[in-house]
Amino acid sequence: MTDDRLPSHSASLQACTQYPHSGVAAPLHMSGATVTRQNPTRMTTLKTLFTLLACVAAPSWAGPQIESWTTKQGARVYLVSTAAQPMVDVKIDFDAGEDRAERKQAGLAQFVASELLDYEFTGNDGELLTPNEKLRAIGAQFGSSSEADRASVYLRVLSSQKEAAVGILRKQLGDANFPYRFHDWRRSSWTDRLEADYGKRNKGSVATLAKLLYGEHPYANADVIGADTVDDLSNRDVLRFQRKHYIASNAVFSIVGNISRPEAERIVNEVVEYLPKGDKAAALDAPKLPAASPGKQIIVKHEDAAQSTLRLGLLLPPRSSADYLALQVGNHILGGGDMESKLMQEVRVNRGLAYSVYSTLESLRLSSELQLVAQTRRDQTNNVLAVMKQTLADFVANGPSDAELQAAKSYFRQRVPFWTESNLSTLELLSTIGYYQLPLSYPDDFAKAVDQLTREDVKAAWQRWVKPEQVAIVISGGQTGEAKAEAAKDGAPKEGVAKEGAAQ
Incomplete structure (x- = not known):
């Protein structure tokens, strides 16, 4: 369940706020929360008391010191340097969400994100290697996700291992192959779930409302994904979409952790140089x-x-x-x-x-x-x-x-x-x-x-x-x-x- 809380509701990260339906800006996306039966009057009284105490005790707060720049290829970068932990967190957002797919291929952006870090060819005997395993071997955490208007890649690694982790990530972003054998298996599995009774019921009202609100606007694509839009997607479709949209001018880098500005500039430039080449996506008309x-x-x-x-x-x-x-x-x-x-x-x-x-x-x-x-x-x-x-x-x-x-x-x-x-x-x-x-x-x-x-x-x-x-x-x-x-x-x-x- 999504809402407009800030920061954004990335599916690759976990929640840390307890209010699932609030319109407030909150640190991370939350898909739901367990609600227990309690006396509403008592809950209101206690929450009012805690609110008053928090207002009295809350220290003054100021936002983080943010550095920002744009690479010569057009990628925007946002950095907060902090030595509080020996870690570096990197998130790359691409203008490559479901709104960049055709309605008849709704689900294409999700396929790209889900398969991006799965496999690569060795180039020798056709053996498949997993970038996932390489990242795990150096203690890195990683993930990718796709939403209505963007796709994201996330990496967390010890600052001492950041060069190795970024090297693996940049190569996969630039050379992802989307092998047909694995793609066919994933597509078949996803189609089966979409055709299941629960999947139809879960998506029915969501898709219907999206079509009522957005009509043919691509913002509805993420909510109308079905077996009919997924079944014919080939690995060539996936590769073509990734090569077109995962480019520097569509990218926004966010970096937080034990890393200096020169180090951040270096790893961003290394990733950007590996990304597919292409023109920035044209702006969409507003719904x-x-x-x-x-x-x-x-x-x-x-x-x-x-x-x-x-x-x-x-x-x-x-x-x-x-x-x-x-x-x-x-x-x-x-x-x-x-x-x-x-x-x-x-x-x-x-x-x-x-x-x-x-x-x-x-x-x-x-x-x-x-x-x-x-x-x-x-x-x-x-x-x-x-x-x-x-x-x-x-x-x-x-x-x-x-x-x-x-x-x-x-x-x-x-x-x-x-x-x-x-x-x-x-x-x-x-x-x-x-x-x-x-x-x-x-x-x-x-x-x-x-x-x-x-x-x-x-x-x-x-x-x-x-x-x-x-x-x-x-x-x-x-x-x-x-x-x-x-x-x-x-x-x-x-x-x-x-x-x-x-x-x-």
């Missing part, structure tokens, strides 16, 4: 924000489903918008703040209609996406939908209370120091600043902007951008006949019914 028309509602049917999953979505402006912070803080109040959030209070605490309900705000380069999500018993589907829609409409109309805003601001202020609590969290901060081209002063600017945010700022931003009547709705699991009749009586929008895993 179209919704016009003044009613949102669509689609039901993804699963006749044997005991529960329904409801997803309400709307496209919003990107992180570069002056309103983004107000939207981010508002999302935390609406549905990102766990038990204290408005959605949780209205749907679960006050009415007992669902155990899980939350909202997320996920930001890409050109847009952001607000989602409200709930799971409930099938016969409660329309009750939950009505409460979610009303809660959203009320929040847009009235904004947060003073107490809600102060609690959210306190939470954000407390999380900011965690951006640099470790080398890994600092690396993710650099990655986000670098890839999204935020100012080097962003951490300090963010903290100051949170302090200055007012209730009127949040209310105005949400009224400017969030139109409840334009929200797209996808219900996975379907509705009972009684619920359908009730929905029709209430005038709920019905634009069609999608089959499992398909969208109209």
Whole structure:
């Protein structure tokens, strides 16, 4: 489960924050968290007490000292030197996410990332060697991942072994072969999982909502991956994509650890010289924000489903918008703040209609996406939908209370120091600043902007951008006949019914 927390939500790294649905900037991505049943009033009281104590005891904080430069080949580099640990962490982000693949080949970017460090040819007798094993032999940790708008390669190594590790990595980035034998095995395995019933159910509502929100825009590609888009991908397709997009002018290097500026320049130049040659990717057009028309509602049917999953979505402006912070803080109040959030209070605490309900705000380069999500018993589907829609409409109309805003601001202020609590969290901060081209002063600017945010700022931003009547709705699991009749009586929008895993 993703959201817009900073630093970014790289799938290759582990979480270190305890709030899975918060809109706050946090050190690393978190896919979920275990929630235990507790008394909501007691939880709120204790959390308020801890918040007050943290505000009193919290020391002053300043962002890291960041050095930045651009190589002659066009790669951007961000460095934080620290001798706190005898380690060096390197992350390379490429403009090579699923948005660079064709819709009919959705999944291609993930194939490249997943196979990048697997095998290489010796060039002699066809024997396969594993760069993975070479990196493990010198004690290095590594990984690669692909997201909607970027692909990433990660390396952690003892500073004494950095030259050897970078040598292995640069060769693989420049000479990756993607052997067909291993590619065919991976493709077959992935296709089998996508064709499985669980895979269809898991992707059905996600893919349907993505198509409603983005249409043919490539930002939907990561969510519409299916057996039909993966089955025909050849190792030549994978190789061609890697050679085209894993190039210096598409690369952003983030480096943290026991390394000097001259050493960092040297290893970056070594990697860049090995990368495939090519032209920087052309900028994509931004997704179209919704016009003044009613949102669509689609039901993804699963006749044997005991529960329904409801997803309400709307496209919003990107992180570069002056309103983004107000939207981010508002999302935390609406549905990102766990038990204290408005959605949780209205749907679960006050009415007992669902155990899980939350909202997320996920930001890409050109847009952001607000989602409200709930799971409930099938016969409660329309009750939950009505409460979610009303809660959203009320929040847009009235904004947060003073107490809600102060609690959210306190939470954000407390999380900011965690951006640099470790080398890994600092690396993710650099990655986000670098890839999204935020100012080097962003951490300090963010903290100051949170302090200055007012209730009127949040209310105005949400009224400017969030139109409840334009929200797209996808219900996975379907509705009972009684619920359908009730929905029709209430005038709920019905634009069609999608089959499992398909969208109209």
